[in-house]
Amino acid sequence: MKPEAGSRRPAAFEFEADIARASTIPSRCYTDAMFLTLEDERVFGRTWQLVGRTDQVAESGQFFTAEIGDESIVVLRDGTDLRGFHNICLHRAGPVAHGCGKRQTLQCRYHGWTYALDGQLLRAPEMEESSGFRASDFRLLPVQVAAFGPLIFVNLDPAAPPLAHFLGDIPERAARFRVEEMRWVMRKSWTIACNWKVYVDNYLEGYHIPVVHPSLHKEIDYGEYRVEPHRYWSLQHAPLRPVPPAPGGDARKYIPAEDGEQAQYYWLFPNVMLNVYQGQMQTNVVLPRGHDSCEVVFEWYSATPPADPATDAQWTKLVAFSDEIQDEDIEICVQVQKNLRSRAYDRGRYSALREVGVHHFHSLLHEFL
Numbered sequence: 340m341k342p343e344a345g346s347r348r349p350a351a352f353e354f355e356a357d358i359a360r361a362s363t364i365p366s367r368c369y370t371d372a373m374f375l376t377l378e379d380e381r382v383f384g385r386t387w388q389l390v391g392r393t394d395q396v397a398e399s400g401q402f403f404t405a406e407i408g409d410e411s412i413v414v415l416r417d418g419t420d421l422r423g424f425h426n427i428c429l430h431r432a433g434p435v436a437h438g439c440g441k442r443q444t445l446q447c448r449y450h451g452w453t454y455a456l457d458g459q460l461l462r463a464p465e466m467e468e469s470s471g472f473r474a475s476d477f478r479l480l481p482v483q484v485a486a487f488g489p490l491i492f493v494n495l496d497p498a499a500p501p502l503a504h505f506l507g508d509i510p511e512r513a514a515r516f517r518v519e520e521m522r523w524v525m526r527k528s529w530t531i532a533c534n535w536k537v538y539v540d541n542y543l544e545g546y547h548i549p550v551v552h553p554s555l556h557k558e559i560d561y562g563e564y565r566v567e568p569h570r571y572w573s574l575q576h577a578p579l580r581p582v583p584p585a586p587g588g589d590a591r592k593y594i595p596a597e598d599g600e601q602a603q604y605y606w607l608f609p610n611v612m613l614n615v616y617q618g619q620m621q622t623n624v625v626l627p628r629g630h631d632s633c634e635v636v637f638e639w640y641s642a643t644p645p646a647d648p649a650t651d652a653q654w655t656k657l658v659a660f661s662d663e664i665q666d667e668d669i670e671i672c673v674q675v676q677k678n679l680r681s682r683a684y685d686r687g688r689y690s691a692l693r694e695v696g697v698h699h700f701h702s703l704l705h706e707f708l
């Protein structure tokens with residue numbers, strides 16, 4: 340049962356590092372709005388967030404804006420440098436950029452203060468009577484920005500370790516899938532009535548596959564499914580079945596590569612999934628939209644993009660299968676969120692065999708909170 344409301348300490352929960360003895364995190368982590376405030380500051384405010392793509396800022400002056408929690412940022416190309424700033428004018432907090440585009444300066448949309456692409460204030464109209472005011476004293480507040488292949492990440496915390504430290508050896512492990520060469524194909528998003536962590540938990544285990552995803556279960560070798568936790572990320576291996584399904588069964592949906600591993604499923608703490616296949620890749624980003632809702636954004640990439648994914652036979656089949664799996668996941672996630680609000684449930688236990696990835700996520704969450 341839940342602890343009494345008066346005894347709640349929303350900012351803290353006990354957590355056991357040994358999965359064999361651990362209980363899952365308390366239900367209030369998924370249902371209490373205070374947790375999201377804390378997560379915005381300590382999790383989303385300190386980790387690398389996937390915000391866009393290198394093709395959006397290929398040329399000097401190209402920019403795009405993005406939101407991380409309540410923070411608005413702008414990412415741009417200045418010559419060959421990739422830069423990121425808080426999208427906040429130093430005058431009275433107007434926005435210096437809107438949407439995306441290409442400009443050689445950023446002009447605030449309130450009183451027109453104008454900044455160079457390196458953040459330096461160039462011009463501020465009608466400030467000559469303001470004592471001691473010098474434009475050269477003002478520079479937009481930077482954020483850390485870095486790219487991995489076509490993906491651009493931002494970290495709001497100037498003291499956070501660089502993206503490369505966070506990614507560890509993912510670039511080497513994923514090198515055989517040629518992530519660097521992948522080009523953007525399409526995007527799809529869903530708003531789901533569950534806390535962002537319900538969706539992430541669900542992604543991090545294959546334990547639910549036999550029950551929730553019968554058609555996926557036919558494709559993969561469930562016995563060989565494994566999860567490898569690393570410092571800030573985990574990797575799931577879900578090999579395809581060695582033999583096709585029984586006669587009359589579904590045709591194989593993915594074409595296995597001739598050699599070795601067909602796919603790698605990375606999760607980057609806290610909210611990014613990177614699914615890499617031969618010649619194809621998919622990112623999933625889980626964005627909190629309040630404490631009981633999230634937006635899940637899928638973006639597909641390919642080494643050989645189709646002319647039009649909406650009419651390409653291979654892509655329509657691939658997206659239809661992805662949609663089928665996603666619909667099954669959404670249904671169970673929404674039911675779980677509803678039940679997490681019940682007085683009848685607070686914490687459960689982990690399968691030490693099958694929920695290593697979920698336990699690893701919760702231990703990182705505990706560490707950051």
Ligand code: FES
Pocket residue numbers: 428429430431432433434447448449450451452
């Ligand atoms: S707030 Fe930007 S110019 Fe006034």
Ligand SMILES: [Fe+2]
Pocket residue numbers: 541542547551552664668
């Ligand atoms: Fe699933």
